[in-house]
Amino acid sequence: MSAPPSVELTAPNGTRYTQPTGLFINGEFVNAVKGGTITSEDPATETPIATVQAATEEDVDRAVRAASAALKDPAWKLMPGADRGILLTKLADLLEENIELFSTIDAWDVGKSYKEALTGDLPEAIGVFRHYAGWADKIAGQTIPTTPLKFAYTIRQPVGVVGQIIPWNYPTSMAAWKLAPALACGNTVVLKASEQTPLSILVLATLFQKVGFPPGVVNIINGLGREAGTPLVSHELVDKVAFTGSTATAKLIMASAAKTLKNISLETGGKSPLLVFDDAEMEQAVRWSHMGIMSNSGQICTATSRILVQEGIYDDFVAQYIERVKTTSKVGNQWDVDTYQGPQVNRVQHERILEYIEIGKKEATLAHGGDSAELCKNKGFYVSPTVFTDAKPSTRIWKEEIFGPVVVIMPFKTEEEAIALANDSCYGLGASVFTTDLQRAHRVSSELESGMVWVNSSQDCDPRIPFGGVKQSGIGRELGEAGLEAYTQIKAVHVNMGSKL
Numbered sequence: 223m224s225a226p227p228s229v230e231l232t233a234p235n236g237t238r239y240t241q242p243t244g245l246f247i248n249g250e251f252v253n254a255v256k257g258g259t260i261t262s263e264d265p266a267t268e269t270p271i272a273t274v275q276a277a278t279e280e281d282v283d284r285a286v287r288a289a290s291a292a293l294k295d296p297a298w299k300l301m302p303g304a305d306r307g308i309l310l311t312k313l314a315d316l317l318e319e320n321i322e323l324f325s326t327i328d329a330w331d332v333g334k335s336y337k338e339a340l341t342g343d344l345p346e347a348i349g350v351f352r353h354y355a356g357w358a359d360k361i362a363g364q365t366i367p368t369t370p371l372k373f374a375y376t377i378r379q380p381v382g383v384v385g386q387i388i389p390w391n392y393p394t395s396m397a398a399w400k401l402a403p404a405l406a407c408g409n410t411v412v413l414k415a416s417e418q419t420p421l422s423i424l425v426l427a428t429l430f431q432k433v434g435f436p437p438g439v440v441n442i443i444n445g446l447g448r449e450a451g452t453p454l455v456s457h458e459l460v461d462k463v464a465f466t467g468s469t470a471t472a473k474l475i476m477a478s479a480a481k482t483l484k485n486i487s488l489e490t491g492g493k494s495p496l497l498v499f500d501d502a503e504m505e506q507a508v509r510w511s512h513m514g515i516m517s518n519s520g521q522i523c524t525a526t527s528r529i530l531v532q533e534g535i536y537d538d539f540v541a542q543y544i545e546r547v548k549t550t551s552k553v554g555n556q557w558d559v560d561t562y563q564g565p566q567v568n569r570v571q572h573e574r575i576l577e578y579i580e581i582g583k584k585e586a587t588l589a590h591g592g593d594s595a596e597l598c599k600n601k602g603f604y605v606s607p608t609v610f611t612d613a614k615p616s617t618r619i620w621k622e623e624i625f626g627p628v629v630v631i632m633p634f635k636t637e638e639e640a641i642a643l644a645n646d647s648c649y650g651l652g653a654s655v656f657t658t659d660l661q662r663a664h665r666v667s668s669e670l671e672s673g674m675v676w677v678n679s680s681q682d683c684d685p686r687i688p689f690g691g692v693k694q695s696g697i698g699r700e701l702g703e704a705g706l707e708a709y710t711q712i713k714a715v716h717v718n719m720g721s722k723l
Contacts, residue, residue, distance in 0.1 A: 249437025292438030307358035382461030403705035492651030514680030575626035651691035
C-alpha cells in the first residue's frame, strides 16, 4: 500500500507548510484501508482547506494493535522515566519552535483568532508537555509498614493502551492535555482527532517522529465518530478511554466501556454560572464575565454563560456589559489582529446557535445582538455576540448548553438564592464568584456544585491544577497530579519476611 501524499498549503496569513494527510500508525503515515476521507473547511470562507484520510474499524484495529505491541516492547516498557521526560521536553521544544505554524493551522481549521491561538492555546499546550516531562521520573509508590515479619509496598504502573478522543475547539491544547500525562506515565496511545478539525494533530504526529518516540507509542487517527470513535472505545485491547466532548456522546462511551469494564475519564458539557455580588469590583466583573463567555466564539465547555447579578447593581451591570460587548467583541476573520470573535466552527454549529437565539427571543428579552445576517453576507459561519435578560430559570437558553457567544443575565436578591439558582443545573463544570468579601468568596465556593470555582476571574487554567466537573459534566480529572492518577494504576506487593503459618 503506497504512502498517502502530503499536500503543500499556504494559509491566508501567508504561512506555507506541508500537511500530512494519512493516518499515523506505528510510526508512519498510512492510507485508510477503505480509502475514506474527510475534507476540512475554513469556517470563515466556507472553502476547503485539505482532505485527509478517515479511519474505519480496520484502521482502528491496526492502530490499537500497534499500541499494544509497543506497550510490551522493551524500547518503551523498560525506558526509564527520566528518558520519557527527555522525549517530552524535546517535543515541547519543537512545538515552541513551530508555535506560529500550529497557531496558524488551528486558526484556519477552527476559525479561532490567530492571536488567541498564538498567545493562549499554544503556550498552554507547550506548558502542559513541559509540566509532565518533569513528572515522568517522579511517579512512585509507597512503602507501608505492617509487622516486623512483613513488608509491603506499592508500584504505580501505566494503565496500558489508552484510547483518547479530543474535541474541535482547542485541538493542539486538548491533544497535549491527553497525550502528555499518558506518555509521562508510560502508556501507549491511540488518539482520535475531531472530524471537524483534523489538521494540526497530524502535523503534531511529525514532531513525535522527529523526537524519536518508539513506533506504536503514539498513534493518531482521524475519522467520524461512528466509524472510528466507536470501534476505538469498544476495542478489547484498549484499557482506558479518555474523552472530551458532549455529554450525550460521553453517555454512549460510558455504556460501551461498561461492556469490558474499561477505565474511563470523561470531560463533558457545562452551563457554568458566574455570580456577581453587590460588593464586587464592577469593572473587573464586567471584563472577566465578558471574556468568560465571548472568547473563542463562545465555544468553551466551561463558558460562564449564566450570569447572576445581585439586584442592587443589576441594571448598571447589564448596561456596562452590553457596552463592553459593543466595544470589545469585534467579529471578523481569524487573521485580523483586531478580531475578538471569529466564526463558529462549521455550519451545523452555526445553525444550532441561531436556533437557540430564536428560542431565546420567545423566552426572554433580547438585550443585544441576535442578528447574524449582515455578518454572513459574504459567507462564513458568524454569530453576533448575543445578550438575553429577563429569562426564567426554566427556560432552555438558561438551562441548556448552547456552545456559542450567547449569554443570559439574571438578577438575584440573596446569597442563598444565588447559590440555589447556580446549582439548579444538570451540569457542574466551572463557576465564578465576584466579591470583595473574603469570607463570602470561600463560603460560596464551597457551596457551588462545580468541579472548579474561580474567585474574581473566569476560565483560569494551569497545568498544575486539576480540571474537571461533577454531575453530568464528567468523571475524573485532568492536569496536575490528578492527570498522573488518571493514567496509572496501583499494584500492591506483600513480602513475607519470615512469618510462618
